[in-house]
Amino acid sequence: MENQQTTESAGGQVRMMLWGTPRSVSTVFTKFMSFIDDSQIYFEPYLCARWFGPDSTMFPENLAMAREFVEAASVVTSVTEGFERSECSFSWVKKQLEKPHAGKKLIFCKEMCFAPEGNYASLPVGYHHVFLLRHPLKVFPSWKKIYPFVEGKDFKLDEAPPVFFPTGFAFKEMSELLDHVKTTLDPEPIIVDTDDLLSNPQGMLSELFKKLGLPFQDKYLQWEDGGEISKKWIICKTFLQGQVVWDYYKNAFGSTCFTKPSPLPERSSLTADILRCVDASMPYYDKMFAQRLTLQK
Template sequence: MMTSLIQSTPSNTTTTTQPADGSSLPGSGPQPGTRRDGPRRVFLWSIPRSRSTVFVKCMSFVENVQVWYEPYLYSYHNELLTHPDSDREQMEREAHEGLERMRPILEETPQGRAHHWRQFRYDWVKGQLEADERDKDLIFVKDSAFAIDGHYRSLPSKKAFQYTFIIRDPRNMYLSYKQAFMNEVTEVERAAFNIVNDVDVYPSDELYKKSYKLWKFVIEETGRYPVVIDGDELATYPDILLPKYFQMIGVPFKERYLRWDGQHDVIKTWKTSYEAIVACRLNGWITKAAYSSAFKQPAKPPPNLDELPDDIRYCVEVAMPYYTAMHKHRLKV
C-alpha cells in the first residue's frame, strides 16, 4: 500500500474532496505528511488535449518551482522500442530519421534542464522524482495518466506526492486529438484516418479508462477524492478555479499567475525530454500552449454526438462514463 506516499490534499489545510453523498471513504482520517520534508510535490495527471500544457506553463511562473514535463510518457515511448510486439528496427529507424531532420533545430536550441530522450525509463524517473531538491518550494509534475498504467510500482515511494487530475469533455478532447494527428499525416491519408485503428502509439479508446483507473487507485490508497479540474472550465473561469486549485495544493495564489510571458523560453527550465519537447513545440502538439500567455476561453460548446465522425463518436461513447464519474468530483465554479 502507498497511503503514506500519496497525498490527496495538502497537509496544511482541512479542505478535502469528499464523496458526493457526504460519506467517508475507508481509511479517511488525519492527512499523511503533516511534517513536510523538503518542497511540496504535486502530480497533475492528464489526458491528451486537456489544456494541461497551458496549465503547466502557468505553473512554471510560480515562485521557486521545478517543473517535470511528462517523464513517464517518454518512458512509455522508450518502452515501446523494446516491446515484443513492436517492430523495433522500424521504430529505431523512424526515430533516427526524425532526429536527423531536426538536427539543425536541435543544435541551435538551448538544452536548458532537459535530458536526452533515451534516459527516460520508468525506474530512472522514479529515482529522479524521489531526489532531494531542498532549494525548491514546489515540484510540479505533469504527466499522462495512461503512461503509468501497469507501472504503479514505478511511482515515487520515498517522497509523498499529492495527486491531482485534469480532464476535459471527450467530445472536445477527441476532436482536438484527431486534429493533432491529422497534422502529421499526408493529404491522402487524412480522408480515411481513424484514431482507433491508425494511432499505434496511444490507446485512443482507453485514455479515459486509464485515467479513471489511476483516480480510483488514489481514492483507495488515501481514502479521499483527489483534486480534479476540468480543462475547459479552467479556461473559462481561471480567476475562480485557479485560486481554488492553489488552495487545494497548499500553494499561495497570486493574481499575476493568471497571465504570464507569452514566449516559450520558460520551457528551458522544465525537466523533460530535450528532443521530444522541441519536436512537440514544432509539430503543433504544444505549439499554442508553448506561446500562451493566459487561459483562452473555449470558442464554442461541445458538439452533439451525432455531429461527430464515427471514430470520434465511438471513443466518446466509451469515454463518457469515466469522464462523468470524475467530473462529478471536480472543483466547481
Template sequence: MSTTMTSLKPNGEADQVRIILWTFPRTLSTALIKCLSQIDGVEIWFEPYCFCSMAAREYRRAHGRELPTSYAGNETKFTEAARLLSKVALMPAGVIDPERLAYEGVKERLESSTSKYVIVKDMALSMSDKKYRRYLPDGFTHAYLIREPAAAITSYRRATYQSFLSAGYLVGEARDENKFDIERDNFLMDAGLFHQELCELWRYSSQHSKASALPKEGSSERSKQSVIIESDDLLTKPHEVLPKFCRALGLPYDQSLLRWDASADVAFTWKAAGDEVLRHNVHFYKTAMSSTHFVPANKRTQVQNVFEDVRRLAEKARPYYEEMYNHKL
C-alpha cells in the first residue's frame, strides 16, 4: 500500500492534498488545525480513528469481546459501543454516531472526500494494533507532531486529573492531585505509550512510503516523506515552522495563517464521530479552542521537578522522542 499516493488530473497534476497529522494528547495539535482551518477549500477531520479505538476499548472492557471493524451487519454492537463511549466521555446519548465508529467506514469516507485540501488530525494510539493499520487510507501523506515528554505528560496529567475529579471518577487518595497517578488512576489512554506508539507508526509509514528527500527551499514540490514538527518549535518560531510545514505537505501558506479568530465556531465545521461531538467536548480543548495565535511556551519544567509518575513515564518515552526529534523538519 502506498501511503503517499495522490489523486491525479488527466494531465498528471495532483488535484488534491490529503494529509493525516498523527500525534498524541497535549501537543497543541488542536490549535494547529484551528490555524489550518483558515485555508480556503480545506476539510478538517477530527480524530476519526481515535473514536473508533476508544469505542473498541470500551466495548472490550464491558463485554470481553472485540468490536468488529465493519459496521454492516454489526449495527447493534456499534450502538452499544456508542452508548458506552458516550457515558465515559460524559456526552449525552445520541451525540456519537455508531456508524462512524467502524475503522472500515472511516477509511472509505476519507478516501471518498473530494475537497481540495483534506487534513485529518488523529492519535497514533488508534493504530498501535497492527490489525488496524490496514485501514490507513490510500492517498494520504503522513505528518507527525511531537512534544517533549515531561511537558506533554505533565499537561495530560493535569487535564485528566481535573476531568476525572469533576466527573467523580476519582476515589481515595487519587482525589489528592499530589497522590494521583496517571498510570494507576487513568483508564482512558496510556500516557506511557504516547511517544512509543507515535514513533512506531512513523517507522511503519516511513517503510511503506516511497523514499524521497524533502523539497528544496523555494520548491513547490511536496514531500513524499513523513514530515515531523515539534510543538516547542511551533510555539517559539511559527513564522519559520508553519511555512516549512505547509510547503513540505503541499498546503498554501500566507502570513495571515499566523492569526485566527478566538471563537470556537470553526471547530463545529470539522468532521468528527458525531455532528455535535466537539460542541460537547470543548472543555477538554478550552485553551486551544479559544486561541488566536501560537504563544511561546513557558520555560520547560525540569524532569526532576515534576510528579513522580510523570518523571517515570517521561524517562520511558524519551528514546522515542529523541529518535523522531532527530528527523524533524
C-alpha cells in the first residue's frame, strides 16, 4: 500500500475524495462541504480529464456529440471562472490534488466513480475516500432525464455511448474502485447511503466527520441559496459554461439544506431500459450497502 499522508503530518489538514454515481446528491453534498471553514473544493476534475482533456477518450469515439456540447458551452462568455479543459490531463489532476494547499484545513474533491477508470495510477495519495451510494431505482430514472443531447421517447439509457454512460452502469465501476482503494490507498473507505444521510443528516454527518477527523457544527446543516459558491471551486470552465446552457446543477445550487428522501418508485412505473440498468446494478449496490456507515443505536 502506498505511503499515506496522515492528518497529523499535514498539520491537521483533512483530505477527502467523495465518489458517487450521477444523481446521488453528490453535488448537494459538495455545496454543503463548500461552507466548511477553510476548505478548498475540487469538482469532478477526473471527469473533465476523461471527457474533455488531452487524455480524453470522448473525442475519438463520439466526436459529433462532444463537439456539440463544447461548442454550445463555449459561446457562454459570461463565465470567467474555472480551469481550461486543455490542461486537464489525468497526471495534472493528481498533481493538483497533491499540492500542499497551505492554510486550508479541508481539501475536498467530488468525483464520479467511473471517471478514473483505466487511470487508477493518477489517484492522489493522502486522502480519505468516501463513497456516496444511492439506490438504483432512484438513480437511473433521474439519470435518463439529464441528457441534453437526446430527444424522443425511443432513447434507451443502456444504449447511450459508453463515454457518457459507463458499460457497468456506474455501480460496477464504483464497486471496482472501492476494491482498488481498499487495497492500495485507504484500507478503511467509508460508504454513506444517500437515504441514510437525507433521513438523518445531523447524525450521519457528525459520525462521518468524527471518522475523518473534522470538527462538526450544526450550523453547517444550513447554507446559502444559489450557485455563487461554485465560483470558489476548482472546476473545469466547460462545466460552468454548460450549466448556463442546460442548468443541470439547478436543484443542487438551489438547495439550502438536506431534504427528506423520496420513496422508491414502483417498478411498474419505469421503462424497460431503466429496469435493465437497475437489475444489473443491484448485486453491486447490495454488496456496498451491506458495508455502509451506520449509527450506533
